[in-house]
Amino acid sequence: MEFRKIxxxxxxxxxxxxxxxxxxxxxxxxxxxxxxxxxxFNLKKAAIQKALDNLADGGRISFKEYGKQKIYLxxxxxxxxxxxxxxxxxxxxxxKLQKQLEEQKKTINEVEAEIKSLQSNLTLEQICGRExxxxxxxxxxxxxxxxxxxxxxxxxxxxxxxxxxxxSEKISQWRKRKRMFKDIWDTLTENSPKDxxxxxxxxxxxxxxxxxxxxxxxxxxxxxxxxxxxxx
Numbered sequence: 754m755e756f757r758k759i760x761x762x763x764x765x766x767x768x769x770x771x772x773x774x775x776x777x778x779x780x781x782x783x784x785x786x787x788x789x790x791x792x793x794f795n796l797k798k799a800a801i802q803k804a805l806d807n808l809a810d811g812g813r814i815s816f817k818e819y820g821k822q823k824i825y826l827x828x829x830x831x832x833x834x835x836x837x838x839x840x841x842x843x844x845x846x847x848x849k850l851q852k853q854l855e856e857q858k859k860t861i862n863e864v865e866a867e868i869k870s871l872q873s874n875l876t877l878e879q880i881c882g883r884e885x886x887x888x889x890x891x892x893x894x895x896x897x898x899x900x901x902x903x904x905x906x907x908x909x910x911x912x913x914x915x916x917x918x919x920x921s922e923k924i925s926q927w928r929k930r931k932r933m934f935k936d937i938w939d940t941l942t943e944n945s946p947k948d949x950x951x952x953x954x955x956x957x958x959x960x961x962x963x964x965x966x967x968x969x970x971x972x973x974x975x976x977x978x979x980x981x982x983x984x985x
Contacts, residue, residue, distance in 0.1 A: 781824045
């Protein structure tokens with residue numbers, strides 16, 4: 754419960770208290786409720802109780818007694834009670850407002866979606882920069898294509914030989930390690946009670962074929978390179 758700051762002495766603020774109970778709260782309150790809400794003003798419960806009693810005695814608020822406690826309530830006859838027709842009109846008005854609210858929310862969502870879409874698009878400056886990069890890439894490709902059409906050698910014989918030599922060495926190491934593994938694996942599995950396939954899966958060992966590579970296919974590349982005329 755919120756109460757505005759009292760700028761006048763509490764003895765002169767009965768009207769304010771009545772307005773707060775009648776207009777703002779309109780629910781049952783006792784002196785302790787009011788005292789708790791006004792504790793920052795250092796008002797005594799006794800003074801609040803007296804003010805409430807004076808308002809009740811003057812007929813400005815009503816009260817009921819429950820044992821030693823008094824419950825205060827705004828007089829309900831000061832409120833306009835709506836009839837059925839007025840209630841129906843309010844319901845219709847509320848339904849119209851709800852519909853307008855949904856339409857506004859839909860419009861806002863559409864605008865936000867459009868803004869998001871626009872923000873994701875490239876700016877004119879970015880488009881121009883991207884166009885320049887693509888033009889440069891196209892020009893480089895066209896230059897390479899022109900050289901190829903003219904029979905220009907793009908890789909020198911020395912570079913080709915160096916690549917082939919390195920590839921040949923790597924394949925030799927591959928073949929050597931593959932043979933070493935086979936010898937060790939055959940020795941281990943020869944006297945093992947487990948099935949070699951199960952043991953391989955348990956140890957997480959993968960063959961070349963398991964990962965889609967073939968030693969022979971790489972060896973064939975070298976043979977094809979040797980058969981191809983130099984300068985191509």
